[in-house]
Amino acid sequence: MFEKVFVETAVKDHPRTLHILNKLKSDPVLIGSIEDYFGRVRKPYLQKRDNLNLFIGNKKGQTVKEAPNAYGLAGDPHFYFVHSYNCIYECEYCYLQGYFNSPDLVFFVNHEDMAKEMELIISKTPKDKTPWFHAGEFSDSLALSHITGEISFYFDFFKAHPNAKLEFRTKSANTREIEKMSPLSNVITTFSLSPQERTLKTDKSCPPASTRILSMQKLYKAGHPLGLHFDPIIHTNNLYEEYEQLIDDISEKIPLEYFEYVSLGVVRFTKDVYRQVQLNYPNSDLLTEEFIKPEDGKIRYPGSLRKNILKSIQKLCIEKGFVEDKVYLCMEE
């Protein structure tokens, strides 16, 4: 999977490093600090297809950060924590394209430091609010979790902090590590899904929607809380029908009222990411979408189309049986 594995000398004997190296059956090259190498030269994004390196080290500085608006259910404070950089998948719209100037993966092993920061935030949060912590802002939080091995640590931490919530967000079908855990009501695994046709076209190398639904079903049967992200929604002439089919496929395996929440968002890009899409996927149908390119640099559908898409899919979700107040819109402007 990785061409070369680089390990910071400081963590060479860390149990999580050893666990990862053992799983990868790889001889590492020792380095001083990840920051001296990772992203220092611009490595082309698509080189991830045949030349992906891995860096293992400590995340320095702040590891838990306030999430941007419209990140999760409104009313509660949301945070994300930085446990990893980059992803093995290749979704054409991915905002990580060019974000770090390198597609190489980074695993941070100092989860104890992240937990300490979370503890501080939890202690400062008013009692009537629930602090949410989201894994996977800069990576997929489950795709390689059988290698990184931190899942049980977070289950233990959130068991001890029942007033806080954790979201693992994934496009993978890799639920092995979660399945080993006893369910906790405050640890929610969420899946980003698109209709099968769209997944095949755009979510390169991700498991098909049907496989992800089967993994969701396993977690449902084991009693793990679940969430859904219909995000990014990409407009097609049969959008309504395609989402109807997707929701029917889900409801065949899991009762829709079981889901903790469903978030809906429409595809959008910063100018830089859009440029990367043009460069990396010149034949992508995303480039023929009816986007506006306003001065603020946020490339998106015109307002009226955005609202049209979100309202119609929201209505569909409620009609099909998701709990109304658990379907929320990511209306970031």
Added chain:
Amino acid sequence: MQLLTFAHRGEAKAFFEHLELEAIDGNTLYKFTDGLVLIMGEGVFDPLSKVSKVLALYPEISEIINLGVAGALNPNLNKDEVIQVRSSYLELEGNPQFHSFTMRNRDLPFKKEDCLTSSRRVLSKEQAQKLLPFAGIVDRELWAVARANKENKLPMTSLKVISDIPSEESEQICQVVKESALKLSTALYNAWSQIDGDQLQPEEKVSIPYFDQFHFTRSMSSTLQKRCHQLEIKFPDNKLEELIDFNSIVESEMRPKEKAIQILDEMNRLINPYRISVEERLKKLTHGLTSTGLTCSFDPHLEKSNLHIKGTFSNPNELKKVSEQLSKFDFEKMKSILEGDDRV
């Protein structure tokens, strides 16, 4: 035409033997049937200035191929092995430089590696280990060649033969390379021969039916090219003539430039059906207002549910007509179109 670049004459030895090279500028630039051979010297400055000069003098160059020796940073590489370079990086006095260049991805039977152009000779294992996170091989000139090509953006290929593995004995590397020059150069020549003949496809020209019946200005031509590409993606199973009625446009009374505009409009309609349908519905809705001479416009990004009206009135009668139309205007309908409430 290819431009073959070498840092040293020794690296090009086999090329001198096999190609009938004819000197055209001292002992640095030579001509052969399919291109030019340039001996640049090493480092950043000599190659940068020499390649820039040649590119300016010979606009017919369509591709650059850099050939030469390189040191292995990746311990899994072997001496005398030919490597196809993927990306080119630079380090100056121990500092990696951010800008990189990507080589053309060719289907060749060689291992692929990134190449770091270093301002220093990499002699020890320790030095090599420090550079390994950036690249698998190290050379002395590739980045400069790529930098000289930055504006021209010609496709570039680089083939390197591994001449040394940094170790304690590397001190004598220059001598070793000199002694093995013919062997290393022959490896490069054989590798280059495998790409010789693999010509670049000329850029595809857009072709639409009855092209000579239309007049596309320069900027219209580039829009045409972009829209044709978008239509190809959006309607992969349809030919252009199945999507657009070229016959009726060609047979119309319009002038060639107007016909070209119409073609572009038709393409736009296919590419942006939602926007066109919203615009048409809004046009219909404001028909009463525009018939009194008012100009109606909306937020171009369809973000806000506002109606902008502009008009000039010269007598009370005109004002009366306008206010009649204004009172009839279905504002709620307009709002529902702009708020996305209508199913499209």
